[in-house]
Amino acid sequence: MKYVDEFRDGDLARRIGDNIVHEADPSRDYRFMEFCGGHTHAIARYGVVDLLPGNLRMIHGPGCPVCVLPIGRVDMAIRLAFERGVMLCTYGDVMRVPASDGLSLMRAKARGADIRMVYSPLDALKLASANPGREVVFFAIGFETTTPPTALAIRQAESEGLQNFSVLCSHVLTPAAITHVLRSPEVQDYRTVPIDGFVGPAHVSIVIGSRPYEGFATTYRKPVVIAGFEPLDVMQAILMLVRQVNEGRAEVENEFTRAVTREGNACAQAAMADVFEVRESFEWRGLGQVPASALKIRGDYAAFDAETRFDLDYRPVADHKQCECGAILRGVKKPTECKLFGNVCTPETPMGSCMVSSEGACAAHYSYGRFRDIPVVSA
Amino acid sequence: MCLALPARVAELVGMDHAMIDLGGIRKRISIALVPQACVGDYVIVHVGYAIGMLDPEEAEATLKLFAEMSA
Numbered sequence: 192m193k194y195v196d197e198f199r200d201g202d203l204a205r206r207i208g209d210n211i212v213h214e215a216d217p218s219r220d221y222r223f224m225e226f227c228g229g230h231t232h233a234i235a236r237y238g239v240v241d242l243l244p245g246n247l248r249m250i251h252g253p254g255c256p257v258c259v260l261p262i263g264r265v266d267m268a269i270r271l272a273f274e275r276g277v278m279l280c281t282y283g284d285v286m287r288v289p290a291s292d293g294l295s296l297m298r299a300k301a302r303g304a305d306i307r308m309v310y311s312p313l314d315a316l317k318l319a320s321a322n323p324g325r326e327v328v329f330f331a332i333g334f335e336t337t338t339p340p341t342a343l344a345i346r347q348a349e350s351e352g353l354q355n356f357s358v359l360c361s362h363v364l365t366p367a368a369i370t371h372v373l374r375s376p377e378v379q380d381y382r383t384v385p386i387d388g389f390v391g392p393a394h395v396s397i398v399i400g401s402r403p404y405e406g407f408a409t410t411y412r413k414p415v416v417i418a419g420f421e422p423l424d425v426m427q428a429i430l431m432l433v434r435q436v437n438e439g440r441a442e443v444e445n446e447f448t449r450a451v452t453r454e455g456n457a458c459a460q461a462a463m464a465d466v467f468e469v470r471e472s473f474e475w476r477g478l479g480q481v482p483a484s485a486l487k488i489r490g491d492y493a494a495f496d497a498e499t500r501f502d503l504d505y506r507p508v509a510d511h512k513q514c515e516c517g518a519i520l521r522g523v524k525k526p527t528e529c530k531l532f533g534n535v536c537t538p539e540t541p542m543g544s545c546m547v548s549s550e551g552a553c554a555a556h557y558s559y560g561r562f563r564d565i566p567v568v569s570a
Numbered sequence: 571m572c573l574a575l576p577a578r579v580a581e582l583v584g585m586d587h588a589m590i591d592l593g594g595i596r597k598r599i600s601i602a603l604v605p606q607a608c609v610g611d612y613v614i615v616h617v618g619y620a621i622g623m624l625d626p627e628e629a630e631a632t633l634k635l636f637a638e639m640s641a
């Protein structure tokens with residue numbers, strides 16, 4: 192596919208890899224956090240780690256919406272399906288997220304709940320039109336990439352006069368999560384997670400632009416390089432971060448200029464601002480309550496807000512005791528440092544959310560990197 | 571989750587919609603978030619909506635940058 196294949200070229204990848212090795216200072220360490228699950232996936236799938244020098248480590252960040260979705264939110268969706276008999280629509284990634292009582296949306300569906308996997312919020316709208324006698328709820332998750340489509344779906348439901356459609360909104364905000372990581376005690380006080388810079392989001396930045404990251408460069412003195420999700424994009428961004436660190440700079444740079452501008456997509460931002468407002472606080476798996484980090488539906492659109500419509504309350508639920516997703520999402524631990532990794536917790540039977548989405552740090556490492564941990568010996 | 575793909579706009583369909591061509595597969599999507607999109611443009615498609623435009627000149631410049639060797 193055009194604009195995809197060119198950015199996966201192996202020869203060019205090796206060339207950028209050589210440049211990184213050549214320019215990285217062997218007398219120091221480099222630790223960069225890739226915020227997005229899309230980058231985590233690309234790094235694991237394309238073996239980017241193999242082309243990086245040993246003194247450069249990539250830390251996986253919390254930018255995987257499925258991974259940061261707390262059990263309590265999935266429980267809300269399952270309760271809606273079982274107790275209120277709604278037709279619950281959601282994205283495929285959400286289906287296997289572990290919830291309370293050994294359930295997930297997939298298992299609830301197997302037990303008879305009407306749960307539908309959809310590609311687009313437009314599909315949920317179609318189901319609502321086709322089933323006027325049913326309540327149809329779209330369980331919306333995702334960062335700023337996914338939020339404008341939800342906003343447009345709600346506006347479309349209003350203009351079409353759909354009476355049986357509502358949204359369980361669990362949209363979260365990227366800059367708030369990065370701020371939270373930077374302010375965490377592991378980064379600020381204990382220095383157990385030293386971060387020298389960030390590979391910044393690709394598709395989130397198409398919507399919000401590069402400007403929101405400028406504060407991280409100036410206030411926290413951390414370089415940010417926005418990068419596309421293809422392997423060459425990630426490698427070029429790592430090279431640009433190495434250069435910033437070597438030169439003592441902390442700036443926002445944009446590797447993904449083919450899609451990201453400083454201002455972002457004004458039309459998408461306006462749609463989000465029209466339909467959503469910022470929640471005071473929201474629970475993230477792994478990060479806990481993060482202030483001003485998520486969106487809720489504005490009062491003007493309250494008729495389409497499932498939380499209001501069904502008078503739902505949020506009940507926090509603790510994660511599995513031995514699951515290290517929390518520490519992994521904060522960059523404190525690696526997937527292999529979790530006792531459950533690869534034995535009871537696998538992509539087929541995920542115990543924690545990081546094993547669910549292919550973008551989760553655990554699933555990415557399990558699928559593409561677990562044999563790297565085993566030394567090669569001659570037979 | 572934030573997966574999105576660049577696709578060529580093959581045809582504009584009524585208000586706010588377009589047929590896109592994605593490596594031979596045609597699909598109807600919403601272009602309400604990129605009203606400036608024209609036939610032949612590449613848009614970035616996510617969950618049935620174009621969320622942004624792809625700039626071919628910038629794509630070319632980035633590819634050239636990859637090929638550069640460090641000094």
